[in-house]
Amino acid sequence: MKEKESSRYQDAVLLKRPRKALASFLDILILFIFSAVLFSASDAILSVMPSYKTIQNEAGKRQENLYGIVAASKLSEYDGGRLSTPEACAEKYLKASVLATLMEVKPEAEISKKIYDGVEPITEETDGIFYYFTEFKTTNNLLFNEESRNNTGIEYYHREILGEKGLLYFDCWEDYPRLTASSALAIDQYYLSASAEGEKIYEDVIKLYSDGNRKARADLEENYLPYLSEYAAFVSCRDSLLEMRGIAILVSYVVSVLLVYLLFPLLFHDGKTISYRILDIGVTDLEGRVPGIGNHLLRNVFALLENMFLPFFLALLFFGGEGIYFMDINILGFFNLFVGMVFGIVFLVLSSLFDLWTRKGVHQTLVELLSLIVVRDGKEFKAREGVYERG
Secondary structure (H helix, E strand, O other): OOOOOEOOOOOEEEOOHHHHHHHHHHHHHHHHHHHHHHHHHHHHHHHOOHHHHHHHHHHHHHHHHHHHHHHHOOOOOEOOOOEOOHHHHHHHHHHHHHHHHHHHHOOHHHOOOOOOOOOOOOOOOOOHHHHHHHHHHHHOHHHEOHHHOOOOOHHHHHHHHHHHHHHHHEEEEOOEEEEOHHHHHHHHHHHHHOOHHHHHHHHHHHHHHHHHHHHHHHHHHHHEHHHHHHHHHHHHHHHHHHHHHHHHHHHHHHHHHHHHHHHHHHHHOOOOOHHHHHHOEEEEEOOOEOOOHHHHHHHHHHHHHHOOOHHHHHHHHHHHHHHHHHHHOEEOOOEEHHHHHHHHHHHHHHHHHHHHHOOOOOOOOHHHHHOOEEEEEEEEEEEOOEEEEOO
């Protein structure tokens, strides 16, 4: 077996912690960039694969079906893109409610055409929350979970949706609650001139409507069996897509680690990563020799563990808020990106703290100790008289 050659850094002093931290940060940054570039390429390839596109189309179909169920319940409107929010629905309901009452108590000529342009007076059929509890859920009662079937009807709507606060602002006309004349006039005045009294009533009723819409949607999503069945199918497709992309993220990460911590140090023949080369930092084994393949392999394995937090952040970078779904996905049945992130952060912190705990004159992180390497400053060398800087 060929003996290791002496390193030109064998007489270099140990690298001080601030420069070591900078080098580690640069390595992580380079690793993240490599991983992002590789994942971009692999994700582009994945997106045109027939198996991926089939599942993607099925997921889209299931999501359309879910939106259709919510729209059919009249709890939201679906414009082919996404459902209206409870707040948007509440704003629409309120303006329609105000107009319905105004038409009963105020001459049509005195009603602002500008404010109520395109607005239709609210009715039992167009009030989505009322329609859901008194018509949709009653008609489809057997399709709901048994424990939820009694949560329906006009009395339930009055008690649970409007509640005591609703009595302040609504009157029941033939069982359908409409805004009182005083409430409608006050809100109308708020629309016209932002009156303080009208603003208070406006905010209270908006909250009643938006909270009621949220409660009704939660009831539909948690208890309506056709919705639950469709949602389970959608989640299955979504999770399959996430797992495929999670595999692509992991492969991109592993290949990047091999490039940064194994390939480049072997190509340079001196154990240096790209950041070490930029900062003129040397690496030796414990005897001051050039690190061997065994040192590089050990370092690569521990670098893989130490930087395990990167794949989850990569998912957040590419998928935004949807990246949070990776918390619930076990890739290949056992690996979770979120758990990997927590493990990586803990391992990195412990490895760095180990450097602080080691005795003076050693300065090794846990990864360096396990990899049997020493990191040295390429700008300062020992001499018999002391330390000198390389010219």
